[in-house]
Amino acid sequence: MNATSTPKPVTYATVTWDQLHRDARTLAATLMEKHGPFRGIVAITRGGLIPAAILGREMGCRLIESVSVISYAGEEGTQHQPKVVKAPTAAGDGEGFLIVDDLVDSGITAQFVREMLPKAVFACLYAKPDGKPLTDHYVTEVAQDTWVLFPWDTAPLFVPPLVRNEKD
Numbered sequence: 014m015n016a017t018s019t020p021k022p023v024t025y026a027t028v029t030w031d032q033l034h035r036d037a038r039t040l041a042a043t044l045m046e047k048h049g050p051f052r053g054i055v056a057i058t059r060g061g062l063i064p065a066a067i068l069g070r071e072m073g074c075r076l077i078e079s080v081s082v083i084s085y086a087g088e089e090g091t092q093h094q095p096k097v098v099k100a101p102t103a104a105g106d107g108e109g110f111l112i113v114d115d116l117v118d119s120g121i122t123a124q125f126v127r128e129m130l131p132k133a134v135f136a137c138l139y140a141k142p143d144g145k146p147l148t149d150h151y152v153t154e155v156a157q158d159t160w161v162l163f164p165w166d167t168a169p170l171f172v173p174p175l176v177r178n179e180k181d
């Protein structure tokens with residue numbers, strides 16, 4: 014197995030559904046201003062699927078293709094050579110298409126998909142410094158040592174109060 018362990022991130026950044034929705038709408042506005050309508054969107058599964066749905070709705074784009082790439086295994090990062098398990102056939106060489114992902118970290122996934130669709134525009138919501146050069150557009154930069162927790166990675170939990178009175 015050709016796997017490498019990435020250094021463990023030291024902090025977490027939690028993204029709520031509201032924040033993700035706002036950021037996707039911000040990205041849609043930028044993309045419409047800079048590129049106008051796209052012929053179609055290619056979502057990098059799985060993380061790019063929800064951003065692609067929001068962008069498709071905002072930009073009036075109904076042709077949603079996907080590319081399934083497996084780059085990581087397990088939680089927080091054993092990185093493998095990316096493997097395509099479903100190709101974005103409908104997107105041709107990417108002309109008129111937007112590639113969407115939730116985030117770029119090392120940039121390995123973005124680079125891999127860009128090589129498959131050289132004429133497409135690449136956008137994501139969050140970008141770490143190493144992956145940033147691989148994007149055409151992103152919304153928010155996140156430190157390299159931060160692990161982004163998406164809404165689908167988390168669930169609300171009960172947290173006991175600081176002070177608990179015996180008779181309550």
Ligand SMILES: O=P(O)(O)OC[C@H]1O[C@H](OP(=O)(O)OP(=O)(O)O)[C@H](O)[C@@H]1O
Nearest residue numbers: 058059060084085117118119120121122
């Ligand atoms: O820039 P990189 O270092 O390549 O990392 C970024 C990729 O990692 C995550 O996907 P992941 O492989 O965890 O799969 P998932 O989207 O199916 O959860 C994320 O959704 C990006 O696609």
Ligand SMILES: Nc1nc2[nH]cnc2c(=O)[nH]1
Nearest residue numbers: 118159160161162163166
């Ligand atoms: N959820 C999540 N997946 C990733 N894949 C690569 N980096 C990250 C990250 O920071 N958060």
Ligand SMILES: [Mg+2]
Nearest residue numbers: 058059060061
């Ligand atoms: Mg992904």
